[in-house]
Amino acid sequence: MEHLFTNLATALTGWMITLGLSPVWADVILLLVKWIIIITIITLNIIILIWLERKVSAFFQERLGPNRLGPFGIFQTIADAIKLLTKEDIVPSAADKLIFKTAPMFFIVVAVMLYTVIPMGQGMEVINLNIGLLFFISMGSLSTIALLMAGWGSDNKWSLMGAVRSVAQMISYEIPLAFSLLGVVMISGSLNLQDIVAAQDNIWFVILQPIAFLTYFIAATAELNRGPFDMPEAEQELTGGAYTEYTGMRWALFFLAEYTNLVAVSALMATVFLGGWQGPWLPSWLWIIIKTYGVILVFFWVKWTFPRIRMDHLMSFSWKVLVPVSLGNILLTGAGIYFCQWMGWC
Amino acid sequence: MMQSDIYNVNVGPIHPSTHGGLHAEAVMDGEIIQDVIVHLGYVHRSVEKIAESKTYQQFVPYTARLDYLATNLPVLGYCQAVEKLLGIEVPERAEYIRIIMAELSRIASHQIAISATGIDLGATTGLMYGMRDRERIMNIFEMTGGQRLLSSYIRIGGVGADIPDEFIPAVQSFVNDIPKMMDEYNGLMTGNEIWEARMKGVGILSKEDAVKYGVTGPNLRASGIAYDIRKAEPYGIYDRFDFDIPARSGGDSLDRWNIRIEELGESGRIIQQALDNLPEGEVKAKIPKVLKAEAGTEVYHRIESAKGELGYYIVSDGGNKPYRLHVRAPSFINLMVLPLVCRGGVFQDLITNIATLDPILGESDR
Amino acid sequence: MNGQGLIKGLGITLKHFFQKEITEQYPDVMPELATRFRGCLQFEFEKCIACGICVNSCPNNVLSFETEKSENSKKKKLLSYTIDFQYCMFCNLCVEGCPKDCLHFDHDFELSTFSRDDIKRVYLRPAEMDEEKEADAAPVQDEQESKEQKQIDAMLKALQKNPQKILAKMLEQEEDIGILSELMQSNEKTAGKIAELLVKDKEKAAKVAAGFVTKEKKNRLQAEKGGEE
Numbered sequence: 001m002e003h004l005f006t007n008l009a010t011a012l013t014g015w016m017i018t019l020g021l022s023p024v025w026a027d028v029i030l031l032l033v034k035w036i037i038i039i040t041i042i043t044l045n046i047i048i049l050i051w052l053e054r055k056v057s058a059f060f061q062e063r064l065g066p067n068r069l070g071p072f073g074i075f076q077t078i079a080d081a082i083k084l085l086t087k088e089d090i091v092p093s094a095a096d097k098l099i100f101k102t103a104p105m106f107f108i109v110v111a112v113m114l115y116t117v118i119p120m121g122q123g124m125e126v127i128n129l130n131i132g133l134l135f136f137i138s139m140g141s142l143s144t145i146a147l148l149m150a151g152w153g154s155d156n157k158w159s160l161m162g163a164v165r166s167v168a169q170m171i172s173y174e175i176p177l178a179f180s181l182l183g184v185v186m187i188s189g190s191l192n193l194q195d196i197v198a199a200q201d202n203i204w205f206v207i208l209q210p211i212a213f214l215t216y217f218i219a220a221t222a223e224l225n226r227g228p229f230d231m232p233e234a235e236q237e238l239t240g241g242a243y244t245e246y247t248g249m250r251w252a253l254f255f256l257a258e259y260t261n262l263v264a265v266s267a268l269m270a271t272v273f274l275g276g277w278q279g280p281w282l283p284s285w286l287w288i289i290i291k292t293y294g295v296i297l298v299f300f301w302v303k304w305t306f307p308r309i310r311m312d313h314l315m316s317f318s319w320k321v322l323v324p325v326s327l328g329n330i331l332l333t334g335a336g337i338y339f340c341q342w343m344g345w346c
Numbered sequence: 347m348m349q350s351d352i353y354n355v356n357v358g359p360i361h362p363s364t365h366g367g368l369h370a371e372a373v374m375d376g377e378i379i380q381d382v383i384v385h386l387g388y389v390h391r392s393v394e395k396i397a398e399s400k401t402y403q404q405f406v407p408y409t410a411r412l413d414y415l416a417t418n419l420p421v422l423g424y425c426q427a428v429e430k431l432l433g434i435e436v437p438e439r440a441e442y443i444r445i446i447m448a449e450l451s452r453i454a455s456h457q458i459a460i461s462a463t464g465i466d467l468g469a470t471t472g473l474m475y476g477m478r479d480r481e482r483i484m485n486i487f488e489m490t491g492g493q494r495l496l497s498s499y500i501r502i503g504g505v506g507a508d509i510p511d512e513f514i515p516a517v518q519s520f521v522n523d524i525p526k527m528m529d530e531y532n533g534l535m536t537g538n539e540i541w542e543a544r545m546k547g548v549g550i551l552s553k554e555d556a557v558k559y560g561v562t563g564p565n566l567r568a569s570g571i572a573y574d575i576r577k578a579e580p581y582g583i584y585d586r587f588d589f590d591i592p593a594r595s596g597g598d599s600l601d602r603w604n605i606r607i608e609e610l611g612e613s614g615r616i617i618q619q620a621l622d623n624l625p626e627g628e629v630k631a632k633i634p635k636v637l638k639a640e641a642g643t644e645v646y647h648r649i650e651s652a653k654g655e656l657g658y659y660i661v662s663d664g665g666n667k668p669y670r671l672h673v674r675a676p677s678f679i680n681l682m683v684l685p686l687v688c689r690g691g692v693f694q695d696l697i698t699n700i701a702t703l704d705p706i707l708g709e710s711d712r
Numbered sequence: 713m714n715g716q717g718l719i720k721g722l723g724i725t726l727k728h729f730f731q732k733e734i735t736e737q738y739p740d741v742m743p744e745l746a747t748r749f750r751g752c753l754q755f756e757f758e759k760c761i762a763c764g765i766c767v768n769s770c771p772n773n774v775l776s777f778e779t780e781k782s783e784n785s786k787k788k789k790l791l792s793y794t795i796d797f798q799y800c801m802f803c804n805l806c807v808e809g810c811p812k813d814c815l816h817f818d819h820d821f822e823l824s825t826f827s828r829d830d831i832k833r834v835y836l837r838p839a840e841m842d843e844e845k846e847a848d849a850a851p852v853q854d855e856q857e858s859k860e861q862k863q864i865d866a867m868l869k870a871l872q873k874n875p876q877k878i879l880a881k882m883l884e885q886e887e888d889i890g891i892l893s894e895l896m897q898s899n900e901k902t903a904g905k906i907a908e909l910l911v912k913d914k915e916k917a918a919k920v921a922a923g924f925v926t927k928e929k930k931n932r933l934q935a936e937k938g939g940e941e
Contacts, residue, residue: 056729057471058733059728059729059733060471060725061470061471061474061475062474062475062478062728062732062733062735063474063734063735064737157353158355161355161377161693227468228540230468234694236363236465236466236468236697237693239361301722301726302722304471304725305469305534305721305722305724305725306468306469306538306540306721307467307468307469307472307535307538307541307544308467308469308544308694309540309543309544310543310692310694310695311377311693312377313540313543313544400771403769404769404770405771407771407803407805408771478734485746488748488749489746489747489748490748491748491804492746492748492749492750492802492804492817493749493750493802496801496802498801498803498804501808506808507748510747510748530724533720533721533724534721534724535721537720537721538717538718538720538721539717539718541717542717635765635809
């Protein structure tokens, strides 16, 4: 079980080479297959995830949630997807058509790119990048542009306000997010995510870096535009924010991308702080799924409990609390490493 | 300070958090609100004019549609006004039942205010808990009046019918659970740091301004004036009950919010006393089928509705219909301070202020 | 402060996560309604005395009815009762006003219909009600009818025996009487008709008789013209 997927990949490469393909072409085809599998998994996963969020939020509120289609309403999301696909695609006449139409595509592409570096098990990743963490952070910050495109292209005051808010918010929270991960990088000595997982062989980084863990969690919530930091949407205030003018599948793509981001960020959290795919008894790929879903459930829990924070508080919280704390954490980590080396522990 | 172009944002009439058909046009400088222009009239149904073409009894169901979230309070106000006009004595038992229904309506209205504030500020779960508890009041209304929202139970001269057997246990268990509900709302929302940050110091309405604008109800009490018509000018049999008027001094959104939660407890106390002292007897006075007041008589009667001072001014010309009926709607007057409390705040404060001023558009537009 | 409130809130939602759901499963499980629940307004035709209190107490002109004055008694006879339900606001005033309890709300709350016309409900006078009354009135009517029939038969015989004498009461000119008596002898239907009318309504009989005469005269005139040509 442990090497199920890696063995499959090796077998596939071997089979292609016996067909007479050069090893380079076999690798390229394998990469394509991996991408197709990832996109399929993302889509399926999100269908489950949307259902799960609706169900979990319902349980928090003593409701039943979707319960009509299929057992426990599991096919509800599929029905919703069909509905969204068949809906009329409305493009506002005043909209900047090109920007308006490309924004959702850009958003989803950026979100899917994040999966490139996340190790989904032992030796299971699309590309084993040496600067995997850096790639993840830089890719994650690109989604800001998509939201700005959506807000600007819609030519709507609500959309623009939502977009401007999201840009301010995401740029502010990018910094504590990166800083909080820096402590982990300092301990493990690598930006490669597989190396970071390997470094947690004995002890998870959540125990070594609790402050960084909390900072990352808060900053990630803001990066994901999830409650209580869902400023860009803020449907009670901005009537949907940057997504106000979108309909049908274009809107659904935003929705899809948000959940894709959620899974990616949760998976990174599991990888960096919760020991990644490491765990006893079960195969590694199952462990990362369990840990990711655990983190996602905490995200749900937070969202369905807290009220939305105010924009100016959000900004001051980032610059006045999170950035100094994460900087202090780096200092503390550095001092700790120096202390350990001086004591000869590592 | 940096100055950008001024632009207007129309919050409403179709907007998720405008509590009906409110249209607040925000004049904004970036995220800072310069001014708010309140446009009213989207729910105008000419209720006052309808009153002139309906008999005194026929108009009773229409009054429930003024403040549909506290359905028994506007009906009570109207019926008491007509009784005052015609000199009708209401039986003792009916008076007690009316008190119970009125206070239940007040709780129902405050629970809507609490729930709506919850959802407006993004705490969706708060909405659900508030609505869940309000459902029990709706069931009690269904028991007595037969309808959940617009129960049409209070009549001129008493109430529609005597309370059913299952009424008292249901009300008793609800009253017993009020402290638990208050704890839950406080735990989920009031004590929350994000909640406090969004409400504290937001939309401050000073004592002087509140008096100047004629603000009444919980909004006035939050500004530091413990004025409640139930105490100041007791109507019905309110003078027999022992209860407190919660008041705060800050006048900000958090105070307005807290006042409403505290009033749940006070209403619970009144209901408990009414249940304990409920006498036996008739529930409806013997009144003629056609009610006629003397020509030229007029009456103004006011009650403490969930939103503030709700007054009815009735002029009679001797016929069986009012010659003129005017409603002094608290929501209309309370809404007029919206620009005042919003100025200088950020856009999100507008939503907080609408939610905590708790207007009901059916009443303010009439 | 300092995050305690946040944690308390999380605790409350977590507690509810494991509590039982309170959602009502409406289409599957019908809700338990209070006895006084006001669903659909129902009308019982038999009890109604057409007093009109319900119509006068309704604030929204939902109710209306049609009556007919019956000949035998002072009571108004209710023909139809209409509930235009789309304007009903379920205020219960009509039910409370009704002295005979013929209006009541049932527990059916699924009131939506496909077309606007279906909302309006018209109660027509049930056939049994009239039948019952007819059954009471029938023997009397039969007696009356048989009495009349006998009179008509007697009149017919008299007409056939001695037309001139009877017709002289209706028609003034001798010529007309002659024409009509000829007509009656040739056609029994005409005789029957005039006999029936003579029993029931004498003035009408005179008019009809005059009509017959003028018609016969025209016919004869035309026949003469046709002969000349």
